[in-house]
Amino acid sequence: ETVYAYGMHLLPGVIDAHVHMRDPGGTDKEDLRTGSMAAAKGGVTTFLDMPNTSPATISQKMLEEKLTLASVKSVVNYGFFVGATLDNMAELKKVTRTPGIKIYMGSTTGDLFLKDPGMLEAIFAETKLPIAVHAEDENIITRNLEELGLTRNVTDHSKIRTPEAEASAVRKAVALAKEYKHRLHLCHMSSELALAEFEDHADLITAEVTPHHLFLNESDYMNLGTLAQMNPALKSASDNAALLQALLDDQIQIVATDHAPHRFEDKCQRYPDSPSGVPGVETALPLMLDLVHKEKCTMEDVVHWMCEGPALVWDIMEKGRIEVGYDADLVLVDMNKTVALRGPHMQTKCRWTPFEGREVTGWPVRTWVCGKEVYREGEFDLSRPGVEVMFDHSRGGYWAGIDG
Ligand code: DOR
Numbered sequence: 001e002t003v004y005a006y007g008m009h010l011l012p013g014v015i016d017a018h019v020h021m022r023d024p025g026g027t028d029k030e031d032l033r034t035g036s037m038a039a040a041k042g043g044v045t046t047f048l049d050m051p052n053t054s055p056a057t058i059s060q061k062m063l064e065e066k067l068t069l070a071s072v073k074s075v076v077n078y079g080f081f082v083g084a085t086l087d088n089m090a091e092l093k094k095v096t097r098t099p100g101i102k103i104y105m106g107s108t109t110g111d112l113f114l115k116d117p118g119m120l121e122a123i124f125a126e127t128k129l130p131i132a133v134h135a136e137d138e139n140i141i142t143r144n145l146e147e148l149g150l151t152r153n154v155t156d157h158s159k160i161r162t163p164e165a166e167a168s169a170v171r172k173a174v175a176l177a178k179e180y181k182h183r184l185h186l187c188h189m190s191s192e193l194a195l196a197e198f199e200d201h202a203d204l205i206t207a208e209v210t211p212h213h214l215f216l217n218e219s220d221y222m223n224l225g226t227l228a229q230m231n232p233a234l235k236s237a238s239d240n241a242a243l244l245q246a247l248l249d250d251q252i253q254i255v256a257t258d259h260a261p262h263r264f265e266d267k268c269q270r271y272p273d274s275p276s277g278v279p280g281v282e283t284a285l286p287l288m289l290d291l292v293h294k295e296k297c298t299m300e301d302v303v304h305w306m307c308e309g310p311a312l313v314w315d316i317m318e319k320g321r322i323e324v325g326y327d328a329d330l331v332l333v334d335m336n337k338t339v340a341l342r343g344p345h346m347q348t349k350c351r352w353t354p355f356e357g358r359e360v361t362g363w364p365v366r367t368w369v370c371g372k373e374v375y376r377e378g379e380f381d382l383s384r385p386g387v388e389v390m391f392d393h394s395r396g397g398y399w400a401g402i403d404g
Pocket residue numbers: 020052108109134229230231232260261276277278
């Protein structure tokens with residue numbers, strides 16, 4: 001087939017290295033079918049899913065159950081993190097077919113918060129897989145909560161989950177990574193204070209930022225209320241600027257969404273009964289392309305942060321289905337298309353977005369996974385399942401990938 005693409009840009013498919021597809025156990029919010037369709041629509045051809053499902057992904061057996069589910073339901077390529085608990089060290093030491101171990105250093109959706117600091121250190125000391133952390137210090141969160149008293153206003157969320165809480169956890173994780181020379185990835189950095197806790201050190205420590213921490217801040221509670229509630233919490237406008245600068249400086253290597261769908265009705269409960277998290281897998285590429293349109297970064301930067309960066313950080317190798325040569329995970333992008341983001345237009349099961357009404361220029365229009373077109377201007381070909389991606393952790397770090 002000949003594809004006519006005059007005036008368009010053909011980019012590598014986006015790798016979203018941080019999503020919550022809610023499958024199994026949370027399929028009222030999202031599942032691997034709806035979430036992967038949202039991904040394809042957003043130009044995302046591979047996602048890495050987090051372990052805080054029900055049940056949580058904490059063993060080889062549960063990981064393989066998810067891989068089997070995805071092989072049937074996902075229209076894009078996939079991989080699954082394994083979660084650390086107080087008693088699954090034996091699994092963490094031998095688990096395979098995973099990008100790495102996810103550790104929750106603070107409480108959030110699900111029950112994977114690892115409350116024992118001794119266990120945290122033991123995982124750095126005794127395991128080999130790269131470690132990704134949700135870095136928020138639960139002691140500081142608890143202290144802030146106690147000082148504030150009864151919290152009924154969502155703006156308190158940012159007074160509880162402060163830059164200090166993030167910076168403190170980042171400091172601990174970075175110290176452990178250096179002590180045990182263990183590959184560490186800092187998920188969803190949200191504050192300038194936390195950025196000061198680690199250097200540009202990508203053979204050992206890498207970091208990510210979400211579109212919502214780049215483009216939203218505390219002033220957005222006014223319009224969004226609890227729809228703007230997520231962990232880590234939104235910070236200030238100057239944090240937005242510092243995070244973009246950290247991307248431009250290569251201190252942060254990847255943009256990942258932390259796609260965390262919740263039902264609209266649940267999000268509209270009064271704080272703090274409302275759950276934390278926002279969807280993002282299908283809005284990330286348009287939001288980043290809009291930055292290109294506004295000349296705040298280049299198209300090459302976006303490819304760096306959303307395609308090459310995550311592939312190098314997580315050592316992604318594609319098994320693919322084509323026997324000779326490389327297969328094609330591609331997205332065709334129309335930089336002349338301007339459309340406002342709208343909840344009802346969303347493919348994600350939750351059908352709302354914290355970016356409601358925002359006009360963005362630069363849209364994915366067609367998406368190919370392993371050489372097969374799965375999305376074309378509003379239409380899907382669901383007969384094309386994605387494939388499991390493989391991870392080669394033998395190269396040792398992000399820069400090793402670039403140089404080699
Ligand atoms: O806001 C969040 N939502 N942060 C997390 O760390 C988890 C996520 C979720 O799963 O809902």
